Amino acid sequence: MGEVYVFGHRNPDTDSICSAIAYSEFKNLTEKEDSYVPVRLGSVNRETQFVLEYFSVPVPALMENVYTQVSDINFDGPVNINKNASMFEAWKEIINKNVRTINIVDDDGKFHGLATLGDVAKVYLESSSGFSKYEVPVMNFVKTLNGEVLVSKKEEIFSGNIIVAAMQMDDIRRRIKKGDLLIVGNRKEVQLMAVKSGIKVLIVTGGHDVEDDVLAAARENDAMVIKVPYDTFDTVKLINQSIPVRYIMKTEDVVSFRLDDTIDDVKETMLKYKYRNFPVLDSQKRPVGMLARHHILNYSRKKVILVDHNEKSQSAEGIEQADILEIIDHHRIGCPETEQPIVFINRPVGCTATIILDSYEKRNIVPSKEIAGLMCAAILSDTLMFKSPTCTSEDVRAAKLLAGIAGIEIEKFGKTMFEAGTSLEGKTEEEIFFTDFKEFRIGDYKFGVSQVNIFYNSPEPLKNRLIEFMEKMRSEEEYDFLLLMLTDIINEVSEFLFVGNHRELIKMAFGVDVEGNSFILSGVVSRKKQVIPKIISAINSIS
Structure with missing residues (x-):
């Protein structure tokens, strides 16, 4: 069972986030082979944050790219x-x-x-006469030599010489130093002498028992006693393997x-x-x-489903390496490329959530209260409470049905949602501009259009700062021009902030002379239906 990531466009809006969540839920209810996970490609805006909190739905995890990765x-x-x-x-x-x-x-x-x-x-293949250059946990001796601890002490580190009792008593006594390790068979007199001389570890070979007076002396002199089953020769050969692997x-x-x-x-x-x-x-x-x-x-590419977009420039980084399974969208068709035939649903409605509700209805599935609330909010957001020219009768029907399931009043909820989302207080120019920004490449032109909904006219100092930010961005990212729509939802009018060197193109598209860096278009509230098509038409006319 693999994971399929469902996401909307970069700089996600309410439809992009809510539709990803709703479609993931639908797929998990109807498909069992994979797990469908909603994710986002950017920060959620204030409007979307309000919606998610209102219906107690967590914010989807951020996915920075869909490149094939080591994971x-x-x-x-x-x-x-x-x-x-x-x-x-x-x-x-x-x-x-x-x-x-x-x-x-x-x-x-x-x-x-x-x-x-x-x-x-x-x-x-190596042998050693001492561990003076190593620090060896004493329990390593026990594990390596399959030993039995007869006298224990707190876990300590051994670093010193290894003495083998294969000589006369006097020779052993001369060689032993305090803190050494002694390997010896069943030679009681050597064992006693060694522990009383201050050795740290006594290893008794051959599986021989150690007498009580030796053990008592070891305890008194703080020496550890280990009995091992190997003979002295094999013990000496194996003890080198106690060295820490580090x-x-x-x-x-x-x-x-x-x-x-x-x-x-x-x-x-x-x-x-x-x-x-x-x-x-x-x-x-x-x-x-x-x-x-x-x-x-041989590796698997990330499996993804795109909602609320289909153009590469608006999708996740690395989308060309992903395995696109489906696209559910309501925008113009850009340039999706897939290796296999896919489900591609693109319908001229006001919101992606309207299309997703149709999928639920065709399978006779009633969305939960939370999911219904998210989809209703998405429709209200994208259609500007049915005032956008992109709004269709299907959107209105879907929103009313979903509102009933979610238990909300459309007018009251919609107004509260827009008020929560349109406040610009505390936002930087960058945050405002990227609230809902989309990039387009038409012919030889690279341009971007951002849209921010407002309930009141923005102060001039803020507009000036936004224009400065846009000019800097245009220069750094090499855009031909940039537009920012400040859309008054209630009065159905948009003020456009403009930077670029193509004023004649803007005049051709909208029939206005751009004086300074702004112009106003009454009745224009939809970027998708009232702005982008006219810009494309003007570019095609020039070309």
Whole structure:
């Protein structure tokens, strides 16, 4: 079962957010193979925030792009081992899990380095007369040598010399120093002498029992006693495997990937480095997998459904890499490209939610009170409470039906919603401009039109600041021109703020002379039906 992401356009409005939620709910009720998840491509505006809070529906998660990422690849699971674990434990993991590379992590599971089969095998071929250059948890000896603790003490770290009692008593006494580790068989006199001399660890080989007076002396002198089943020769050979794996891990020139890295970046990196495996880390830097070259030969692209838009410039970053399953929209058809035939519903109604209600009705499904409320709000928003020329009888019928299910009065709710959404208090020029901004590329022209609904005339200083912001944006992003519609919903009039060098085109489109940086069009409230078509017509006439 995979996830399908449902989203509207960038700089989402109420229809874009609410329709994504409503259609996801419909698909989850009617389809069981996948899980449909509503997401957003930008911040929700105040109007939409009001609607979501009114119906107690959470804000959809933000999706910054739909590029194919490492998280979309079926990579291998990780083999992680603590940095203080022994070589013996590392070797067992490598053999049992049949891997060649393991991740070394700290106590919090965060990545510290890598160890390979070759790194661990090398230690197996080495012998050591002491651990003075290592810090070894004493419990590593117990695990590596399959030992039994006869005298325990709090967990400690051993770092010192290893003495093997394979000589005369006097020779052993001369060699032993305080803090050493002694390996000895069933030689009681050596055991007693050693613990009284201050050794830190006594390892008794051959599975021999240790007499009580030796154990008592060990407790008195703060020495740990471990009984192991191996003979002295094998114990000496195996003890080297108690060294913590962190001493052999690679920490330099280690290349790792994050779950949100794109497939293009992964391919480019793999060309530079010829490593066999690459660790995959989550946002907390914890290893969650291992990625190899063969994994990137076959992967699944993100599955998406577009609502309230169909143009690439208005959709998510990386949409060309996504697998578009459906498009539900009420705008002009731009340039969608898909590899397979898809469901594409595009109808000349005032709101996407009107189309989505039709899907519910065809399956005899009554939306919940919350979903009905969201769809009704979307219709009221997009049709400006039925005043927009884009509004159809279908929108009116749908809104009234949904209002009944949601238990709201259209006039009262709509006015409260618009009042909540039109306040510009506390907003920056950037926030205002991008409340509902759309970019268009028609012929050789690149332009953008933003729309903000207001209940009152905006003060001149704010307009001047908006024009300055628009001019800067036009220059930096190389737009031919930019428009900002300040739409008075009640009086059905829009004031346009304009920046650019194509005043003749604007005059051709709307029949007005642009003096300064603004002009007013009475009766114009719809960007989609009353503004964009006229600009396109003017561009085509010039071309």
